Amino acid sequence: MASHTFTSKSLAGTQVRSTPSLAPARRPSRSVTVAGVSKKVNTLDENWAKGFFGYGYFVEDSEVDAPNYLRTAERKKVLSNIESLGLLSAAEKAGLSLSKLESLKLFSTAERLGLLSALERLLVSDPAAISSIALPLFVASLGSFILIPDTNVAFAIAKYSIAAVLGGSAVLFFALGFLLAAVQEE
Structure with missing residues (x-):
């Protein structure tokens, strides 16, 4: 088996040479930035094989935080637009209210059937x-x-x-x- 030498620059500008060992691969490592703005994740692909197509031995990807839908709805003024269109008052006149939906046990049935978790997966x-x-x-x-x-x-x-x-x-x-x-x- 051929030995590969990796070269990387250190902070002082000198080059450091290292030869990888033939020890078993470790678990994927994760590096996350402190600020929380962008999280960079470096993982070791254990099934990687050299070929014509491929990313490389290490895959670098970024994690994104789950979007805050309430903040997005507030910024886009969704509730103000619903109120200005008169949709809430029309629903109330039709006999549709949150207490009516709760008395019909619509939300608990949707949760029991897994519809709310499916909606959450869809949103992300x-x-x-x-x-x-x-x-x-x-x-x-x-x-x-x-x-x-x-x-x-x-x-x-x-x-x-x-x-x-x-x-x-x-x-x-x-x-x-x-x-x-x-x-x-x-």
């Missing part, structure tokens, strides 16, 4: 990944519209229904990605 996920789900749905919608013949009424209903559901889902995921990007923006 990548908006581009959410929007990219729209492309295969759109292609499937076009494919169903083109490939399903409309020779009789049943096939025509199936063709338009499947195309509408897939196309609507594509639009929903595309818009959800942009909405999520706007919410995560700081």
